[in-house]
Each structure stands twice: as structure tokens, then as C-alpha cells.
Amino acid sequence: MAQIFHSSANNLSKLGIVVGLLTVTGLVGVVFELGADSSYATRQGIAREQPVPFSHTHHVGSMGIDCRYCHTAVENSWFANVPPTKTCMNCHSQIWLTSPTLEPVRASYRNDTSIQWTKVHDLPDFVYFNHSIHIKKGVGCETCHGRVDQMPLMKQQASLEMRWCLDCHRNPEKYVRPREFVTMMGYEPERDVGADQHTIGVKLVEEYHIQKLDTCYTCHR
């Protein structure tokens, strides 16, 4: 019986194996790369469920409460702390007294137990981010957290990937704003300061002594 396959088929099959393997590896790589950057992995733009559906739209957008009324530590500490129950109760012992939505808050105050909030902006544990210095150097809340005044439920605006951090750490002039506008939502340099971002940015980098800190120990240790 004649051979079904010509001897060159050996080479073809070998080539096929190699190409097949390469394709599979490549595909896996592509899926990995896409997956690692996907909002599934970074949780970018995903609102998290919370024990109380706290609305920043309402409190910041409608009522105009300053960020620092609740996030008191932001100018002092690493963390812009989630406010203690007492802060909620400052107002909610007067208004919305019977709202069932606020029952977990009242229960927390009554029983002296913490409300367990889900962390929305969760950096990996090997990243040491300090809020106070960013505020001091004129990085607006909005720059990282987005328009929280338009977020009925809190979501993560940015990817929080290292390349995203480095964009600003390498080019701070693209993002910084005068200190008086740090907590402002919807800041527009042309409207609010009367100059374009680049002009202001370059000026502020000089004025606030903003360094381009891109060495590892700045954030990792």
C-alpha cells in the first residue's frame, strides 16, 4: 500500500505543532493582558454594594457638603478616613429619623458597633499611598476619584494601575490645580483660573515644589 502521507508531512506536522503552541500561548497572553486590564480585574467603574446606599450625588452635589466634613483625616493622614457613625448622626439625629434605609446607621450608633463598609478604592497592600501630601500639593479629589457629586453609588473612577499613577507622577503639570480648588467638583482651569492647564500646571509645579517622584521607594517599601 502506498504511503498516505508524503514524507514532507512530517515537517508539516512538526511545524503545525510549533505554530499551534505559539498560537495558543499568544492567545493566552492576549487574554491575560486584556483580562489584567479589564474592569473585571481592576474594578474600574463598578459600583460596590454597601450596607447603606450612601449617595454622594445627594450629599455633595445637591447639599454641597465639603469633602472634608466627613473625610476629616485627608489633610493629616495616609487615609481619607470613612467617617465615624457619629458624623452621620450629626444630621441624621435631626432629619430622616425614621428612614428604613438609615436603620443600619442608627443601629450602629445604638449598639456601638461599626458599620462595615466595602472598600471601593483598594490599593494593593504593597502600595503606600498618602492622601495628605497629595492634597497639599494640589491634587484635586476629583483628579483620582472623579465626579463623586455625580455618583449615586460610589464607584472607582480610575483603573488605579501603576501606569495610571505614574502618568501624574511623571507629568504632574498635567493634573495639579491651585490648593483652593482641591475639593471642588467640576473644576475647569479656563473658567476657574483663567488659563489653560499647562500654563497653570507648570506654574504650580514650581510654586508648590512638586517633584517628579518616580522611584520605587516613593510608594513601595
Place this chain on the structure above:
Amino acid sequence: MSEHSDNPQAGNLPTVDADAAAIRKRLEGRTGRDYWRSLDEIAETPGFEDFLHREFPRQASEWNDGDGDGRRDFLKLMGASLALAGLGACTRQPTEYMMPYVTQPEDVYPGKPLFFASAITQGGYATGVLVESNDGRPTKIEGNPQHPASLGSTDAFTQGSVLNVYDPDRSQTINFLGEIRSYSSFLTGFKDIVAEQIGKQGAGLRILTETVTSPTVDAQMKDLLTQYPSAKWIQWDPIGIGRREGTKLAFGSYANPVYKFDAADVVLALDADFFISGPGAVRYSRDFMSKRRIREGSGSMNRLYVVECTPSSTGAKADHRWPLKPSEVEPFARELAAAIGGSAVAGGTWSTRPWFVSLVKDLQAHRGTGIVIAGENQSAEVHALAFAINESLENLGKTVVFTEPVEASPDNQLARLKELCSDLDSGTVDVLMILGGNPVFNAPADLDFAKKMQKARLRIRLGMHDDETSQYCQWQIPQAHELEMWGDARAFDGTVTLLQPLIVPLYGGKSPSELLAALTETPEKTGYDALRDYWQKQHTGTDFEAWWRRSVHDGMVADSALPAKSMSGAKTPTASSRQPVGPDTFEVSFYPDPYIYDGRYANNGWLQELPRPMTKLTWDNAALMSIATAERLKLWSEARVELKHGDKTVWASVWVQPGQPDETIAVHMGFGRTRSGRAGNGAGFNAYQIWTSDSTTYASGVSLRDLHQKYSIAATQHHYLIDREHGPHKDAAHQAFPADADFETAEASLRGIVRSVPLEEFQKNPNAVAELGEQPPKGLTIYPDVWKYKGYAWAMAIDLTACTGCNACVAACQAENNIAVVGKKQVLNTREMHWIRVDRYWEGSVENPTAHFQPVPCMHCENAPCEVVCPVAATVHDQEGLNTMVYNRCVGTRYCSNNCPYKVRRFNFFLYSDYVTETTKLQKNPDVSVRSRGVMEKCTYCTQRIQYAKIMSEREERRIIDGEIVTACEAACPTQAIVFGDQNDPNSRVTKWKKTDLNYGMLADLNTRPRTTYLAEIRNPNPEISALEKKS
């Protein structure tokens, strides 16, 4: 404990092959600067060569922790980890939660540490500390700069004690005969006993405590003793018996000697390791070194003479050191007393020796500015003699000042303990309360305390652990750690120091004061109320509240040091009679371990793994003997022997120690615990087994029997050796030292790694230090200096004159940087993780060598050899000159470590960090990553502290002030031997130090441009004695 005789690892330490005769021959006639690390180095045993030539000795290239099979397991593990690594990348971060306060306390910002003043006690004596609290967890201890015993520094014990809070093996429940009970049920049951004892005037009540310096507890005790007049209070601490009794013997009453080392020009230590042990050691180290500030341009130095029975840190820093047998210390002191008093002793052993004459002359030349100090473990007689010598030298009231006793109710502890034993024997004891301590473990062996205490009807124990003593008590009540309780204690000079809790007792522990309240009408009175009530009664001023808040804030009562009291007429005690020593027996001297003390820190992994200053042993103690003795007995290090004192025996392992007097053995106490917990159980041998009440200083007539077994000891003396330049001893470097041409082991001196110069020589020739090594010119590089350090340039300088080798820096670094404990097996494989190590070099003869210490952290080289070999850029330079280590990039090739000439990089061969034990997680510094398996790590110059200071200064729009950044090692150092700062700032301390003629870089000839440099050690030998030594 397992025997390692059949374990292949047993041969890991190169010790057996050393030939004593060869060692002597090699060292013969050496007078130059010949430094050696160990006897094996001189003998050039194959094992030592192995250590020298391998970066990670032996098992480093194998994937096993001693239990695996090597290659096959390696392949299996590799496969598994590849698969897991792939899967791991698919996961996203786990969801984390936040738990805010309900009502946030004032001044508390989440994430911002707070510091509270408190105290840590040792043998009853307090050291004031500031404790860092991270969100309610005490994580790190610093010294309290205002406190006289600390002045901002700490010792290794204090650094370690924060780990004890989280010891997973602590006693966690109240136990009655093994059943868990509540404290209220204890109080209910105890009520009947109390009633019964009140009826009997307390005749059957005995309370055994540790040494009490607390005014509050003392007042409580005295109240109790009025309520129960026939009850007895016994205090017991095995360490410092002679110290306590010395003043009584000399002056007839108890007093507290305080030494003013900052006023002393000549110091003689009689077997006294005053840098490490005894009350006020931290302060004394600081004061002593303040008289050796050559680095600050001072041209004068104090002089230290030491006679001792085993090498110690103090002996290592001595300008002249002489080994003495334990039995010779007292006759020596007696002869010295007589010689100084002007009366010669007939048939004296020492008075005819020229060096003794010079010593006497030097002491006499410094009347009123000298100190003679006797050791913590020395007998009362030696202490009394030291006082008599000080008196005839007119030192009393000047450099040796007395106060009222610091101990609240000083008493002859040993006599009282014996009395308790006889009371127990006669059956008169109904209730025995043991508050703290561990008498079953640490009472003299001949008292047989464990057996006798069981004759008490009811035995109640307050203890941190369910330990050796607890097992014989019906009730075991968890004791609160000092950072969990309110209390007070006095410091070495009597300063009242307040203990403030940092955390609610983790296991509902009680303080001694709270348990004593159970005997009163207010059984549930808190420790805080007892303390505050006592001080309210003492306070005479008007505004108590303000005074109290101030005192708690400062951690001490202002101006409460005891006033000086004049003492005179020190009596020379009669010679203590010791039984004549039979032939073929040894004198065994006993010492507290430098890190686990009397055994109380035995379960502390940090302190167990801290290499002892002189022996470099970890996880073990040993019977230290001289090379001649070992040779005579045909023994060598790691041999197992039986020591027999009377009818008491113990199995010990031998360690040959240079500088140990012949025919003597030194042992350290505190090891050999059986119920201390996972770290302490089975580590070392229990020297208390041959420690008897008639021989608390030393035992004579101890016989030794070779058991013909081998026991591996994890000593770090050969670890991280710095290699020879171009193979052994046939290079150009030797040409520069023709006198040493035949001497093959003077590696450290050839390359100028450790440099020590006598004061006289340095004064004659300011270049004396620089001439000891080669310094390449700044421009020696094929690459132009592209990068200019324009901002900060961080640098460190370490003063070798001041380093006492105490290892407080190593312990502090471990606490600050979340450094893992690896255990004995891993230390045997050279895998200890300490980021800073203290190298010890010997110089001179094996009989009485001089020792040198050299702390070695990362050098942060400007031309760092590690950086160029990393294939993944996991170690890179930053703009301020830090050699950064990025854990997340590291893939574990270990090339960096291979290329590091200083051997300061540490690799996580296994998952050394404890991710499992819940309690120890609380201790971790939240500002430093906890490193996982497979990554390299090393000293970061405490980059978290640098970043913190940078953020604070930027927020305040200013530059960082010199001294604002204090690295953990610098902060802890009792002698301020380490300084860190900005070398671009011409006024910073580090710049000033580096400008002195003492400054040199280690292996600077490699052109690495280390940022860490050393100030050479300067010693101040007595020219008369040096001349004598040269002649002989």
C-alpha cells in the same frame, strides 16, 4: 531535643577539624593587626573554606528545608508553582472592608501612629519607653528621651518585649486544675480562703513575687501584711544576688549604688558586663562612651580595664583585659584593695606582676575620677571589696553615688526563699501565691522547689505563660504584659516610672496589683485605681489632676530620682571559704543570658535568634571552654558532655571560646525551658540544674564526662564572610604587609575591613586610619559622573569606638522592618534574615584576644554591584542615593547577593514570614511590606521613616532637619554609635563624622563608594602596660 549526630547537617559547621597546635603556631609571635573571626579561620579547616567560597553555603543550592529529597521535590514544586503562578495572576484583589469608629476619639487619625510613654522592667528596674501604637496595636518600642535610664535608647530586651505581648503561647484562660474558669468564680472561691486566713492572722499565707520596685505594689503589700501580720512576702530573682547583698555586706545596710561613668576617667570592671547586664546598663553604656568622643574631636579618652571569667561585651571594649578564673576574682579584688590601701599582701599572686602595679598606679592617679565596678553575677564579697576600693580611691560621692535602695523592701532573697522552703516542708503554708517569676525553673537546684511547693494546700499562680511553675499550681491566672497594665516601677537611680497600657489585656490578664486586691475588701479594684489612689495620697501639691496627667504623659514622676546619700566605712569582708577543688574538675561560672535573661524571654523568637555578642550563638547556650582545656579533654565545639556538680547533672554542649580562662567553664542561664512555648522549648540546656544556693556565682569541683555525641549549634560567626581579594594570600595586598606575609588569615586587616588604632598612634599620625586601606580617587571610573545628587543624599556613619556589640540595633531593625524569624535549622544553613549584623573579629592570641565589633547594614553603594546584575531591575538606585529593593519585581535569581561584596542581602528561601499566627500579625509594622517566599530583601535605611519625614517636611514647606529621620538602629543604639542624615548638608552630624580622619569605607578599594562608612575604633591602652606586653 533531637540529637543531630546522624544528621548530614551536623557537619555543616566547620569545627571538628581544627587542630589546636596548628592554631597556636599560626598565631605565634603575632603582634600586628591580625584579625580573625574564629578558631576555624586560623586553622583553615575545610569547612571554613567552604563557608568562605560559597555565597550561600551548602544547602543553599538545594530546594529543601532539611526534610525533603532534593531534586525530585524541586521538580514537583516547580511544576506546582508554575501552575499556581499562572492561576494566581487570574485572580483579582479580594474585597476588603472598612470599620470606622462609631465615635472617633480626639487626636486619632486612622493610619497615623501615636506614641505613649510607658516602661519595660528588667529584674524590677524600669526603663522608660515610648511605644508606637498603630490603630491601637503596640508595634514598636523606642526609648523615652526624658527618662534617665534610657535617654532615648533601648536594649535588645526592650525591643523584644513588644513581641511578648503577641506571643501565641501566652496563658490565655484562667485555669483551675485544667478547667477554664472565670475571674469572678476565682474570687468567689477565694473569699473563703481569705476569711480563713484573716482568722489565722495570715499564718498560712505566703506571697512570692519578683523583685518589687513599685511603690504602689509595695504599699499594697505592706497593707496586706498589717492585715495578715503572720503572712510572709518573699521576693525572688535569680540574677543579681551578689549585687543586692554587696552594700549590706560593706555598709551594714542596703543601698543603691549609681555609677557616674560620664565623670570617670579610669574604670576597672571585676567580671562586670555593665554594657549589657545590670540596672542602668543602657544609661551606663551611653555615659561611658561619652568619654570616648574622639569622633567629635575630643583628644582625651577614658580607659577601661577588665578582669573577667568569660569574654563579654565589656571585656571586648576594654583597653586591657585579663582572664581570671572565677575563684580568683575575689582574691584579686582583695589584693587590689590592699595594694591601693598601701598594704602589700604577703604571698600575693598578682601584686608582683608588672601590669598589676601599673593598674594600681593608674587607679591611684585618678582619685575621685575612677570607678571599680563588680559584676551582676559576682558575689557580695566582691561587691563589698569594690566599694572598699572605691572608698580608698575617694570615688564615693563622686563617681560612685549611693541612694536609698531602689527596691521597695530589700531583703536577703536567697535566705527568704530558703525560709519559704522550710516553711513549706513543715506544712505551715496553706496558701502560696506566686505572682510572676518562675521559681520552679529558676530557684537553686538544691532547694528542690518544685517538690516542696506542692506541700502548700492551695497554690495560685499569676503568670504570662502556663509554665514550669504553673503546672504545679491549682489556679493559673494569666498575667497582663507590661504594655497591657497600669503600674509603676523605679529606674536604676530611683526615678518613678509609670507603666501605661497600650492595649486592653489580650487574654484578660491581671496585673500583680490587681491580684493582690483579691486579698482585700475591694477584690475587684483595678490596677489604675490602685495606682492613682496611691499617688494621690503621696501628692502634696495643690493640683493633683494636672500633676497626674503630666506624669502619665511623660511616663515618669518628675524629679523622683532618689537623693544621694553619703556612705562610708566600707568593710572588707572576710574571705569566703570555698571547698578545695579536686583534680580534674572545673569551675563553672553562671551568667544571665544577654538576650533571654533568666529565661523569661525564652519564647521570644527575635531574642533567641539574636547572635550572642561574643559567642555568636543563636537558639542555644553552651559550656564555654578555652582551647587548651578542650585540647586536654580531646573535645571540640558541639561535643555533648555531662556536667556534674555534686549530685546534680546536666547535659551541655561544648563551645570553644577564645579568651576563656583555662580549666573553667562559663554557662548562661535561661535556656532549656520545657514549658515556655514553641520557640523556647528545647532550646539549649538548663544551667539552673547545676546552680545551687551555695554557689550562685560559680560552682567549683564540677566534673565533666564526654558523652561522645555531637550536637549542632547554630553559630553565626562564619556567616556572610567577606571573601579574600584574589584567592588566598599570594597577592599584592600581602606585599604591603611584609611582616604578615606568612600569615594567611589576616583578611580583615589586609583589606582594612575593621580598623582599630591606639589613641597615641592616631594622635601622632592623623592618617593612621586611612593608611590601613586603599581609597581609590573619586574620578576612578570609566563612566563619567552623570548623576549629581542635588537634593538629599542619605548616608550613615558608624562609630566603631562606641559599638559595644550589644545587638540592640539588630533587634530594633527586626521589630521595625517585619523581619522574619527563621529558626535554628535555617540559621544552620546561613539563612538568618537580619538586615544588619554585628561582625565580631578577634585579634591576637587565642588565650586572651582583643575583640572588635562591626555592625554591617547595607552600604547603599553609589556604584552598587548588586544593581548591575539584576536581570529584572528589582534593585535600582534612587535620586537620593538609596539602593532600593523592589520586592514585587524580584524573581529570586540571587545574582545581586552573589555580587554584593558586603554580603548584606537576605533571601527568603521559604515562607519565613508568619502569615498564619493571628496574634503576631498585630505586631507587624503597617508601613513595611511583609515579604513572601522567593524574594530578596535588605536594609532600606528605614525608607518608611525617610518617606514619613519627607511628607511631613513637604507639608510644612521646609527641608528635613538633621536628626528628624532616625533609623531604627540609630534610635535604639545605647551608645549613639550610629548616625544617619543628609551628606549634602554641610552641617549635618553625618557629614561632620565623615569629615574626621577616622572615617573609612569598608572595601572602598572596590570603588563601590559606600554611603555607609565607619569611624575607626580608637583604643586607649596604658602605654606602660603596652610596653610590657611588647617586651613579653
